[in-house]
Amino acid sequence: MALSPDQAQEALRDIAATERRSFEAYGYKAAAPFLILWGLIWIAGYAVSDFAPLLSGKVWLALAVIGSLGSFIIGGRQKGGGKTVRFDWRIAFTWLTGIVFFTALFAIMAPVDGRQMGAIFPLFIGTSYVVLGIWIGMRFVLAGLLIAALTLIGFYYVDQHFALWMAVLGGGTLTATGLWLRSA
Amino acid sequence: MEQPDTIIHQPVRLKIMSALKVLPPGEMIEFVRLRALVQVTDGNLGAHIGTLEESGYVEVEKDFDGKKPRTRLRLSKSGRKAFADYVSYLKDIIEASQP
Incomplete structure (x- = not known):
């Protein structure tokens, strides 16, 4: 049973289409728990920033530590097929890259108030998701655009409760996106 | 390879192999x-997975995720090679047909 060139072309097209869908679904499944975790952290952190601004520095630091540890655990479990926890150095280097980038950025142009501080990280995250989505799948692009747009709307049009806006809509969008990706 | 690998060539099994191939080792x-991803019924998918498992192209693991039974699979080493050979076979056909 030899194949014709047309049949061979069609088979290659089927392969490429299935590979693309599988790669996309794998990326969504891998990212979902991170988005849910950080969405909940945003909700808690921004809520504290709004209701108890004096505590926000310490609370955000504690939440960043919790989020980092949680991310290491999730990443390790994914590498271990959900059974064993193994340390993945790429996660550590991803964090290190982010820390170095923001340290350099703030050294050059530090935010002058908490409002700018509260907007710059979500804008960076939103942009990162758009870039990630260009390579992996549209759901990341949509989530990134939504997070960036909500951040800008809140920054420019919400006067008193920007942090609460970010807790509900920023954190909520991140969490909802995680659940959406998990169902993909 | 003058003939296609008939195990992989079947459309549903080809989709299964393609979906597994992009997963990290x-x-x-x-x-x-x-x-x-493959968009077939449980029974149909199970039968094709059985054929691929018998030929040694996929490895199947059955366990529990909490209390829920779970079936997971991945490409075996020989499955990865057979799939690569099949794709080369398809590309050779296309190349040979071009002037």
Whole structure:
């Protein structure tokens, strides 16, 4: 049973289409728990920033530590097929890259108030998701655009409760996106 | 390869192999996720997985995720090679047909 060139072309097209869908679904499944975790952290952190601004520095630091540890655990479990926890150095280097980038950025142009501080990280995250989505799948692009747009709307049009806006809509969008990706 | 690998050549099995091929080595996919990607019934998918498992192209693991039974699979080494050979075979046909 030899194949014709047309049949061979069609088979290659089927392969490429299935590979693309599988790669996309794998990326969504891998990212979902991170988005849910950080969405909940945003909700808690921004809520504290709004209701108890004096505590926000310490609370955000504690939440960043919790989020980092949680991310290491999730990443390790994914590498271990959900059974064993193994340390993945790429996660550590991803964090290190982010820390170095923001340290350099703030050294050059530090935010002058908490409002700018509260907007710059979500804008960076939103942009990162758009870039990630260009390579992996549209759901990341949509989530990134939504997070960036909500951040800008809140920054420019919400006067008193920007942090609460970010807790509900920023954190909520991140969490909802995680659940959406998990169902993909 | 003058003839296609008939195990892989079947359309549903070709989709299963394609879906598994892009996973990182050692990574497994759950039956329900694979079903969504391949878009066939449980029974149909199970039968094709059985054929691929018998030929040594996929490795199947059955365990429990909490209390829920879970079936996961991945490409074996020989499955990865057979799939690469099949893709080369297809590309050779196309190349040979071009002037």
